[in-house]
Amino acid sequence: MAGQGIWWRIAWRNLWRNPRRTLITAGALAVGFFSAVVIVGISDGITREMVLNGTEVITGxxxxxxxxxxxxxxxxxxxxxxxxxxxxxxxxxxxxxxxxxxxxxxxxxxxxxxxxxxxxxxxxxxxxxxxxxxxxxxxxxxxxxxxxxxxxxxxxxxxxxxxxxxxxxxxxxxxxxxxxxxxxxxxxxxxxxxxxxxxxxxxxxxxxxxxxxxxxxxxxxxxxxxxxxxxxxxxxxxxxxxxxxxxxxxxxxxxxxxxxxTDFRAELQEYAALADAGNTIIVFIVFIMAIFGVANTLLMSTYERRREFAVVSALGTSRGSIARTVVFEGLVLGILGLTFGAVLTWPTMVWLHNDPIDLSRLVGDITMAGSLVRPVITVDYSVDGPVISAVALFVTSLVAAVFPAYRAVRIPPADALAGR
Amino acid sequence: MAIIDRHERRRRVLSALRVSVVTLTLSLAGVLGLSAQSARDIVDQVDRLLRGESSWSRVTMEIETEHWSRSLGLEVWSLGVDYAIVRVLEPLREAGTATLMADEEVWNYLPRVDRTIKVPPSLMMGSWMGSHFTHDDLVKESRMIEDYDIEIGFEGDRDGVTVWEFELTPKPEAPVVWGRVVQQVRKDDMMPTWARYYDEDGGLVRTIRFGELEVHDGRLIPTTLTLRPEDNPSESTTVTYHEIDFDIDIDVDFFSLRNLRARR
Incomplete structure (x- = not known):
């Protein structure tokens, strides 16, 4: 682990060479995390409401x-x-x-x-x-x-x-x-x-x-x-x-x-499964968008540091080590994003859960799958939503770092140093 | 015994007479070729057998189901195809319960609560008094020639008896629940032997068998109808005619809600 510490430090320092860009990118990741968790929370809230209404009104x-x-x-x-x-x-x-x-x-x-x-x-x-x-x-x-x-x-x-x-x-x-x-x-x-x-x-x-x-x-x-x-x-x-x-x-x-x-109101169970599948797709889309944001930032920063990479390369730094600097930058960006995201998401979830937004003045009650759903925006706490989103966020950061890392590794030292 | 003998003799004479009339008709038909029109006529005639222009009858309806069996004594008045009143005589607990069919509507009178209720359209396919007949049977069953295209599906020997088997296909716009009805009629005395009802996928749903030919009020009629649902062949509803008078003196006014309630 001591051997890894140096890479974390290098990544951290590199990120703060351009604080504004780093903060904006981490902010984008945080918003991605926030959207994914809140959307999944709302969707789970609707599913719960439907299942409870569908089973508590009369059937049991x-x-x-x-x-x-x-x-x-x-x-x-x-x-x-x-x-x-x-x-x-x-x-x-x-x-x-x-x-x-x-x-x-x-x-x-x-x-x-x-x-x-x-x-x-x-x-x-x-x-x-x-x-x-x-x-x-x-x-x-x-x-x-x-x-x-x-x-x-x-x-x-x-x-x-x-x-x-x-x-x-x-x-x-x-x-x-x-x-x-x-x-x-x-x-x-x-x-x-x-x-x-x-x-x-x-x-x-x-x-x-x-x-x-x-x-x-x-x-x-x-x-x-x-x-x-x-x-x-x-x-x-x-x-x-x-x-x-x-x-x-x-x-x-x-x-x-x-x-x-789930047997005698199978349509509710089917709705729950459908909502889950929908959630997965939403999370997927949100993070695909995030991938491009992170990749763009890292590409920019590696491009700016062409000469730097050429120097360390000429001094004998291995290709793996160069790639690692970039990948760790991605990971640190991910951690920053997650921290911001958690700070943003947690209070919102608590607020929506305890004090749902009531839209019933705007829309009437809705019946879905034979079950009454109040037009209320509320969230259901779940472990899956935040955990899956957090994992997705890290995977996103890693995946987004792969291409910039590849580019950094491929910089020919002589050409870059010669300014060609 | 003597009475039965006399009855039997009268029946034989009459049916012999009928057979000769039918034979005459048949030979004519043979000459002219039996057209679709006469298939219609035969089905219509069979259809009218138990009804006449108007009729009064006393019947029992024996219902056998998996869970219970019971017997109802009924009194029935009918006029044409559109009007009928059926009143329960037995068992005593249900005596007075009555059903009025007027045009396409069905009303039930319930003496226990002294109320008359209209059977909603959604329940026309529901069972009538727990039997295997539906309300719809009571109202619509009597309109064979109006609702169906009729063809001869088979003509010849079945178990040594010469028969027709008529294929009844509902007309496109007819309000009929069956996909197809096949009715077998004996050629020599024009008596129906069975009718089979198929659903729209061609599956047999139920069979009605006609039996116990007797002469009542000058007509040879089958005095029992046994309905057997295909999905549960151990169940059945049998209607037995004990007395029947045709062309009685009765008019439309008789088939009123007031008369439905009236206890005789």
Whole structure:
């Protein structure tokens, strides 16, 4: 290492022979680093927002079904088959698996909600009004009326459904649903409230009914539920926790399977992968631009020092040593750039993370991949972004130094000294 | 026994009579050459068999599925192709539930809540009362000659019976969900034996078999229709006609929402 010290010193001194140029180049690298880290941070922020919204609004981050339930979603495929399960016991077992934040059981079906002249086909979700808030935010989106009460024949409909049926909380509607015994379950329900998520598939096609009332309508025993929705401490641990849940619950319930959101909301997972690929491309472009900046500076400085290189060469300095002076200059420039970059980036990231820029006055809510995204510029802290960018910055400095180093080595001492 | 015998005798006489009429028609057809027009006529005639201009009937619908089986007793009124009311008589728990088809609309009356609801267009392909028939079947099934181009796909012997097999291809603009329908009709008595429904990729979706020929109200008709969905051949819906009267005294006014609700 002592042997290397001299090269660092030489590089450092050479750089400060033209402080302005060095500072500008290091500044360019710093801006490159800053852009790459902040852009990746914003993009990760959007992805996180999408995944959390996509999974927390209603689906949950893990769903537990009977193996035959998906994709056909037959109403007969309840957990534990025809016998059903002890719902409370199952929920306790689910909650005990590490990484699980909350669990709630659901009964799922389809049916018609009719106000008389207008009828809308909806997906019906029977839920437990007391447990549901542990796994989803759907009840917090109620903007008119209130959520249905446990055991009541009440219904919560979406904003679009309300508009189509032209009803209001307190009105009676007819609910018709194919029942498990083949009959057409039908009954009157009172509209308790209206929710609005901004996601059309929910606002226009989903209705929520207390679990007991839906089981009665669909002629299902109280032990028969289709789904347990699970919320996690860390959404990105879904695949691992799902596997653990499947293992933990299998001895208790036949052919039970826990699926992570990356399976049942595969489009979100695909979006995350796409965003990652996009980030890589952006980082790549930013640093390709930086390469040219650094290379230009080093080329200039080696050209200015033609005579100098000719002298040291004539004095017997090896080609490798000459190349090393230039490459180390590149590296020192990289370190300078990174230092400036970190000073610039760190506070910006903290600021954007804690106090996101809200653009919702300029643009409305955006739905992407069936998930609501607020038009808010925020960043997600990640280790990957800064580390990859830092590595890229060093590689950039090295690569950018290669051509100038090659030029320096190729200077013919006699010609250069003769001023030719 | 005596009643059955008399019934049987009457049936034989009538079907013999019909056979001779059909034979006469056929020999004429043979002379004139059976054109596409007469293929249409035959399909139309078969299509009208169970309907007449108007009709009243009492039927049972037996539904077998993987998960349950049940039997519904139904009373049906129909007028032309556009109007029908179906009322559930049995089981008692569901008695009074009724469906009105008027033009292309379907309404259900639910006695338990005493409400009438309109079936939305998106649900027309949904099951009717849990059976393998869809609402769409109830409304559109009766318009064979309007919606399809009809050709003879096969003519000759099948298992010793002379039959036609008509190929029904939906007209381009027809609101039909099938890619193609093939219907087999026995030549000697013009009775349909089966109809096969294919999707747009040419896959067989379901088969309806006609059986138990009987004379009702002076007509020879198949009194059972069995629908078997191809994706689950252990399931089926069978409609059995017990009584049927044709050309009854009924008009459009009968097919109203008010009448749908009325309990007899």
């Amino acid at each position: 981050q893990i769903q537990i079904h009977s193996r035959g339930y998906r994709p056909e979603r037959s109403i007969y495929e309840t957990l534990g088959g025809r016998e059903g399960v002890e719902v409370a016991r199952l929920l306790t077992a689910v909650s005990e698996v590490p990484g699980v934040r909350g669990a709630a059981a659901r009964v799922l079906g389809g049916g018609l909600v009719s106000s008389g002249a207008e009828t809308v086909a909806v997906g019906l979700m029977g839920f437990d009004p007391e447990l549901e808030p542990r796994v989803s935010r759907i009840l917090t989106t109620v903007f008119e009326g209130r959520p249905p009460r446990r055991g009541a024949r009440e219904i919560l409909i979406g904003y679009e459904t309300r508009r189509k049926l032209d009803v209001a909380p307190g009105d009676e509607v007819v609910l018709v649903a194919p029942a498990a015994d083949g009959s057409m379950g039908n009954d009157l329900f009172v509209i308790a409230g209206v929710f609005r998520t901004g996601i059309y598939a929910l606002d226009g096609h989903q209705a929520l009914v207390p679990m007991g009332a839906l089981q009665e309508l669909m002629v299902l025993e109280p032990s028969r539920v289709h789904e347990v929705a699970v919320a996690l401490v860390d959404a990105w641990a879904a695949t691992r926790v799902a596997a653990e849940l499947t293992t933990a619950l299998t001895p208790m319930v036949d052919s039970i399977v826990a699926e992570p959101w």
